[in-house]
Amino acid sequence: MPDARDASPYDALLLLSFGGPEGPDDVIPFLENVTRGRGIPTERLKEVGEHYFRFGGVSPINDQNRALLDALRKDFAEHGPDLPIYWGNRNWAPYLTDTLREMVTDGHRRILVLATSAYASYSGCRQYRENLADSLAALEAEGLELPRIDKLRHYFNHPGFLEPMIDGVLRSLADLPDDVRAGAHIAFSTHSIPTTAADSSGRVEDHGDGGAYVAEHLDVAKVIADAVRERTGVDHPWQLVYQSRSGAPHIPWLEPDICDHLEERHAAGVPAVVIAPIGFVSNHMEVLYDLDTEAKDKAAELGLPMRRSATVGDDPRFAAAVRDLVLERAAVERAEEVTPCALGALGASHNLCPVGCCPSRAPRPAAAGADSPYA
Structure with missing residues (x-):
């Protein structure tokens, strides 16, 4: 097992998620963010928005991410590593670019990313990597020193x-x-x-x-x-x-x-x-x-x-799994021998998304992969 408290060379963890509206006035702007560039008419967005309006215009995902953040911080505080944890979203506040800017301003230069999607797919992996590249490009345009970002492997079988x-x-x-x-x-x-x-x-x-x-x-x-x-x-x-x-x-x-x-x-x-x-x-x-x-x-x-049946949510065992994934990836970066933890027939997923992995229809830069423009 990797050292229980050594997350070096990483100095921060980013929880990266989808985001969701937190009130009725947020619903249509949120859906516009989700569908930007697809030409979806407003009337169709209003139809989809009814799914949210019947629950008061509030998606539960943000509160669930807050609960997961609390569980992760509690687990890390009790067991190590001493790693600050931030949260950013693709489609709603706290927005990814704002969170990365905060992390850079706080002095973090080696960042690990946990995406709230356990499986390989374009929308569940590469699109998040494209979002990271977009945010890094925005920070670069602002003249900020860019961090190096790596993404934790898929954890579907942990x-x-x-x-x-x-x-x-x-x-x-x-x-x-x-x-x-x-x-x-x-x-x-x-x-x-x-x-x-x-x-x-x-x-x-x-x-x-x-x-x-x-x-x-x-x-x-x-x-x-x-x-x-x-x-x-x-x-x-x-x-x-x-x-x-x-x-x-x-x-x-x-x-x-x-x-x-x-x-x-x-x-x-x-x-x-x-x-x-x-x-x-x-x-x-x-x-x-x-x-x-x-x-x-x-x-x-x-x-x-x-x-x-229940989803994983903020179960302490999932928080402990994230800790294990962080320490595993840190040990890999330090060139230490690691035995990844995985059940089932497929084995542990790759740490670095290779070229051609989950391609998009219109190729865009994607960070935290073999084809990343940001080393």
Whole structure:
């Protein structure tokens, strides 16, 4: 194991997330930020905004990030390393550029980044790297000394990410009525993305047939299903499903959709379903609306007992996993021998995104990768 308190050469950690509105007046400006450059009409944004307005115009993601920050700071204070932790968002305050400016002003020059996305994909990895490059370019234009930025590896198969989800599925199964529990189906849910984006996710050698995005989710689902079988003695059938599709109807996206899946499982005679949102770190809007609202309503309409298991959120085991990832990457940078911690069949992800990893349709500079313009 790496030294429990040595994060050198790094001098700060940045929590990088999506962001969300914190009141009704924020909703449309936030959605304009999210869709900038796509030509989405305001009327369509207002339709999407109804998802937020039904929850008071507030996305839970910012409060969830505050809770994760508290958990990380508590864990680091108790166990080391002595590393300040900052927070910046892609689409809402605190904005990434403002946070990086603050970090540079505070004297930080070697920064590690934790993105609140565990898997390989354009929107979950490379787009954040593009955001970092944009922010570094803005700071460079201001004449500031630029820090070196590295991104923590994908943590989808780290035990500290998986164990809370395993426990969540077990709790959901235990909460089902006795007469349907043994036959319950597990629907492992994640964000749908265009099939072309899925096929090109991960390293070039991983491209095709869903790419790293689908492979990583399938690996996580199998680890959780196997753990549930080992701890309960029941082999529950399962499937990877998708939610939160957006975009033009003629563009193929990953399927099946969770609500379609519930209908199909009900027609097949499944007595109950547990939905496990393995693609999400916390209970943000896609979980609250697509699962706790739409999928819940669909299950009720079908008369199908359904439970939704917990996301990782600010679980102390996840905070400890982040600490482990920080110390692991620091040891790698110091050229020390490290055994990365990972469950499942895929092994630990790469530390440095290679050229061609999760490419965008219109190539843009991306920091913290092999193709970064910022060494």
